[in-house]
Amino acid sequence: MRSGFFVRKIKLIQRLICMNKIVEKYKLSENVCKFIVEAPMIAKSRKPGNFVILRVGDKGERIPLTIVDSDIEKGTITLIVQNVGASSRKLCQLGAGEFITDMVGPLGKATHIYKAGTILALGGGVGVAPLFPIVKAFKEAGNRVITILAARNKDLVILENEMRQWSDEVIVMTDDGSSGRKGLVTEGAEEVIKREKVDECVAIGPAIMMKFCALLTKKYDVPTQVSLNTIMVDGTGMCGACRVTVNGETKFTCIDGPEFNAHQIDFDELLQRMRAYKNEEDQARNKK
Amino acid sequence: MTEYTEMLNRERNAEWRVALRNSVPNKERIAIERVKMTEVEPHERIKSQTCEVNRGLKAEQAQREASRCMDCVTPTCVEGCPVSINIPKFVKQIEAGKFLDAAVTLKEFSALPAVCGRVCPQEKQCELKCFYQQKMQKEPVAIGYLERFAADYERLSGKIQIPKVEARNGIKVAAIGSGPSSLSFAGDMIKFGYEVTVFEALHEIGGVLKYGIPEFRLPNSVVDVELENLKEMGVTFEKNFVVGRTASFDDLKELGYKAFFVGSGAGLPNFMNIPGENLNGVMSSNEYLTRVNLMYANQSDSDTPVMLGKRVAVIGGGNTAMDAVRTSKRLGAERSIIIYRRSLEEMPARLEEIKHAQEEGIEFMNLANPVEYLADAGGRVAKVRLQRMKLGEPDASGRRRPVAIEGDIVEIEVDLVIVAIGVSPNPLIPASLAGLKMSRYGTIEVNEETMQSSIPEIFAGGDIVRGGATVILAMGDGRRAAASMHRYLQEKYKKPTGK
Ligand SMILES: Cc1cc2nc3c(=O)[nH]c(=O)nc-3n(C[C@H](O)[C@H](O)[C@H](O)COP(=O)(O)OP(=O)(O)OC[C@H]3O[C@@H](n4cnc5c(N)ncnc54)[C@H](O)[C@@H]3O)c2cc1C
Ligand SMILES: Cc1cc2nc3c(=O)[nH]c(=O)nc-3n(C[C@H](O)[C@H](O)[C@H](O)COP(=O)(O)OP(=O)(O)OC[C@H]3O[C@@H](n4cnc5c(N)ncnc54)[C@H](O)[C@@H]3O)c2cc1C
Ligand code: SF4
Ligand code: SF4
Ligand code: FES
Numbered sequence A: 001m002r003s004g005f006f007v008r009k010i011k012l013i014q015r016l017i018c019m020n021k022i023v024e025k026y027k028l029s030e031n032v033c034k035f036i037v038e039a040p041m042i043a044k045s046r047k048p049g050n051f052v053i054l055r056v057g058d059k060g061e062r063i064p065l066t067i068v069d070s071d072i073e074k075g076t077i078t079l080i081v082q083n084v085g086a087s088s089r090k091l092c093q094l095g096a097g098e099f100i101t102d103m104v105g106p107l108g109k110a111t112h113i114y115k116a117g118t119i120l121a122l123g124g125g126v127g128v129a130p131l132f133p134i135v136k137a138f139k140e141a142g143n144r145v146i147t148i149l150a151a152r153n154k155d156l157v158i159l160e161n162e163m164r165q166w167s168d169e170v171i172v173m174t175d176d177g178s179s180g181r182k183g184l185v186t187e188g189a190e191e192v193i194k195r196e197k198v199d200e201c202v203a204i205g206p207a208i209m210m211k212f213c214a215l216l217t218k219k220y221d222v223p224t225q226v227s228l229n230t231i232m233v234d235g236t237g238m239c240g241a242c243r244v245t246v247n248g249e250t251k252f253t254c255i256d257g258p259e260f261n262a263h264q265i266d267f268d269e270l271l272q273r274m275r276a277y278k279n280e281e282d283q284a285r286n287k288k
Numbered sequence B: 001m002t003e004y005t006e007m008l009n010r011e012r013n014a015e016w017r018v019a020l021r022n023s024v025p026n027k028e029r030i031a032i033e034r035v036k037m038t039e040v041e042p043h044e045r046i047k048s049q050t051c052e053v054n055r056g057l058k059a060e061q062a063q064r065e066a067s068r069c070m071d072c073v074t075p076t077c078v079e080g081c082p083v084s085i086n087i088p089k090f091v092k093q094i095e096a097g098k099f100l101d102a103a104v105t106l107k108e109f110s111a112l113p114a115v116c117g118r119v120c121p122q123e124k125q126c127e128l129k130c131f132y133q134q135k136m137q138k139e140p141v142a143i144g145y146l147e148r149f150a151a152d153y154e155r156l157s158g159k160i161q162i163p164k165v166e167a168r169n170g171i172k173v174a175a176i177g178s179g180p181s182s183l184s185f186a187g188d189m190i191k192f193g194y195e196v197t198v199f200e201a202l203h204e205i206g207g208v209l210k211y212g213i214p215e216f217r218l219p220n221s222v223v224d225v226e227l228e229n230l231k232e233m234g235v236t237f238e239k240n241f242v243v244g245r246t247a248s249f250d251d252l253k254e255l256g257y258k259a260f261f262v263g264s265g266a267g268l269p270n271f272m273n274i275p276g277e278n279l280n281g282v283m284s285s286n287e288y289l290t291r292v293n294l295m296y297a298n299q300s301d302s303d304t305p306v307m308l309g310k311r312v313a314v315i316g317g318g319n320t321a322m323d324a325v326r327t328s329k330r331l332g333a334e335r336s337i338i339i340y341r342r343s344l345e346e347m348p349a350r351l352e353e354i355k356h357a358q359e360e361g362i363e364f365m366n367l368a369n370p371v372e373y374l375a376d377a378g379g380r381v382a383k384v385r386l387q388r389m390k391l392g393e394p395d396a397s398g399r400r401r402p403v404a405i406e407g408d409i410v411e412i413e414v415d416l417v418i419v420a421i422g423v424s425p426n427p428l429i430p431a432s433l434a435g436l437k438m439s440r441y442g443t444i445e446v447n448e449e450t451m452q453s454s455i456p457e458i459f460a461g462g463d464i465v466r467g468g469a470t471v472i473l474a475m476g477d478g479r480r481a482a483a484s485m486h487r488y489l490q491e492k493y494k495k496p497t498g499k
Helices: A004-017 A040-045 A086-092 A125-140 A160-166 A185-195 A207-219 A267-274 A278-287 B003-012 B015-023 B026-031 B059-068 B076-080 B087-095 B099-109 B113-119 B131-136 B143-157 B180-192 B220-233 B249-254 B285-294 B319-330 B351-359 B471-492
Strands: A022-029 A032-038 A051-055 A063-066 A069-071 A076-082 A102-107 A118-124 A144-151 A169-174 A200-204 A224-227 A243-246 A249-252 A259-261 B172-176 B195-199 B236-238 B257-262 B282-284 B311-315 B335-340 B363-366 B368-375 B381-394 B400-413 B416-419 B458-460
Touching (some): A032 A086, A040 A102, A063 A086, A118 A185, A125 A144, A200 A207, A207 A267, B076 B087, B087 B099, B087 B143, B099 B143, B113 B220, B172 B180, B180 B471, B311 B319, B311 B400, B319 B351, B319 B416, B335 B368, B381 B416, B458 B471
Parallel strands (some): A118 A200, A144 A169, B335 B363
Antiparallel strands (some): A022 A032, A032 A076, A051 A063, A243 A249, B368 B381
16 A cells, blocks of 8 residues: 555655756856756755766766755755856856756765864865855854955956855955955965964865965965866766876775865876867867 | 476477477588678778677578577576576577567566677577587577577567566665666566666666667667666656765665665776876776767767777777777777787687677787886877786686786887776765675675675675676576565565555
């Protein structure tokens, strides 16, 4: 015998898993969009640091995006995407009411959140998006959080208000000085480290930025986590496209990461590997 | 005499079998030559990733080949088949022209005969044990071709018999992964009356059958028909769902699932850990084949890129290596080279794949093992350094162990390297299930007869248990797990089935 309620509950869940409906869409800057997507199972299971892999269209590419936030009640997750190439553009072209073809997650290891004392959070470009859930979680765990947001110019600074809500201090830095202070993220970081004791640093942004942040914090002996945005295909450990050398050993970013001890990463190899499909990507971008 | 051999005997004594056997003297049967599979010409077939090389047998060819089989008193061929298909019965049904009946016979034993007929290593299984091979040093009956013929005939006839299913009993069970082990598990459980959901991490159903084995060997349409049948029987498929991540086992239990079959495969690619292995242009066969077979990276309207190479080296000697190297040829490589540390005779790939590869102009560098990859100025792989090997004493597996020839190192120019040296079990499931007993190789430990793990409601089979096997073994595991899970659940939830 089966209860009607039970069956209804299952049907509901089953219907919901495969929804991926975009309920809201915002433009955060010229090239950055924010999406609120219906995905109740993922909303419920996800932890800070986790990501999803999604696909737009039948011949779409599988691309990884960090889960920036979630609302368990509403069954939604927040994604923030920068339009950098063919696949991110396809996603940015979708509007509220439309569906993401496939979306799977939450993937990757969750960030190790604990009461460390003072956290220095460094975000560069769209790396501010994956940084947000980590900042929020560290704050909620009772830490003092200092956040530095870096971007090329004023228009590219994202999530400033949200970050202020969850940080004790926010420093904005732009390459051209059009917002906040002029200079690189590493300059701001160095000042903070000199000014007060930092117990842990988290840096997320372009690989080159993370490389220089790692060099800096190594100099001052501040433990540092970075979240790597390697090339990925499946995100479940099946292909090895996301390999990275950590402490001399090959690791898979999707299942062993995406966060690693910044001081152990072979950044030069990482930078090289991220350019692997440069020609093909350029072609794809110019094709459409 | 076991129950099974008794059954074989009883069926062998059926009137029509006796009559058929006596209709042609064995001497005449023996004189017939083994059928040759019609194949697309090598220069034609290497133009397309999706053109199936083997075209199948025509009805007359199949019947003639079937008439070679002597319907042995002791059909040793059956012993060679991991799921003990009643080979003489289905072969004789083909000889008698009862093609649809032959398909039904196959389906009693195998959930995916059209697949196994194409990808089983027959020369090491059923055909190895055929009387012709064993006692007469003659080419065995082409059991694989015939199996494929019967299954294809049924599919193309449009008269596929959807097996009868019992009335729903309201008990929910889940299969994790959608490879052959889970598919055969799901097929049996739905027949027994359970509510079956198959959860798959990727956006396509089929496991290795879809993302690994290329279409020139196993067309997707063949797999899709089987999937359609399962759907028609009532199996639910959930794609984009990683069990242990999207939902935990406890979440699923809360949703009412009473037992689980883990068929999550051995998805983690092995690397050799030699210098230069993380250079651009060096990748796993899983990455290469997934980009092409699952993401259609070779087609112009696909968003997923794949690296192309003019000189492609594939490391390894198994089916995966053959699939990768033949794929590279189809994607336009000028030189496609297999690099394998033992000799041609020791290669684990199916014989037919090696033959097809040779016909397609694949080069074989045997007794060589990479020790280092060297990059060009742009950071892409440009050369591989190879250690030459010779064969030494036999190892535990009985194969002669390759040993390095001191100082004999050669370099060859390459611009794409595909590493196909095997896979390890995917750690996602074990990592999410405290208390599940694992072997030191990372496989799930099960009772070999019941496929039950250390957690009573969890059963497992296929590559996650065997660490890398074959489609037919995975399928056999799924069926055995279904049978014992059925017993287990009937014990546990004895209640009226609502008839
Ligand atoms: C775990 C993980 C989490 C991620 N989270 C986010 C996220 O929350 N938001 C987001 O926008 N992106 C995120 N990314 C990066 C995102 O997946 C890529 O930007 C996306 O795959 C690009 O696809 P595309 O086809 O649009 O661009 P492509 O055509 O693949 O790339 C276009 C160009 O952009 C460059 N590029 C690619 N990725 C990046 C990058 N991350 N930063 C700077 N330049 C890049 C490439 O080198 C190339 O030149 C994440 C990546 C990983 C691995
Ligand atoms: C390229 C290649 C060629 C081969 N050629 C042959 C051949 O010619 N003949 C032969 O007999 N065998 C061949 N094999 C081997 C054969 O394919 C495998 O032994 C067989 O597919 C194993 O089946 P399986 O059911 O264990 O799972 P798989 O086919 O490995 O499928 C497992 C599935 O589970 C999914 N999964 C994993 N974890 C989770 C999770 N947590 N939640 C949800 N889903 C999950 C995976 O995404 C995958 O789709 C080949 C293998 C490869 C890779
Ligand atoms: S399933 Fe495989 S081993 Fe068994 S009879 Fe068919 S081809 Fe032979
Ligand atoms: S052993 Fe060979 S000849 Fe004998 S029954 Fe089997 S297939 Fe036929
Ligand atoms: S993305 Fe394929 S293994 Fe990590």
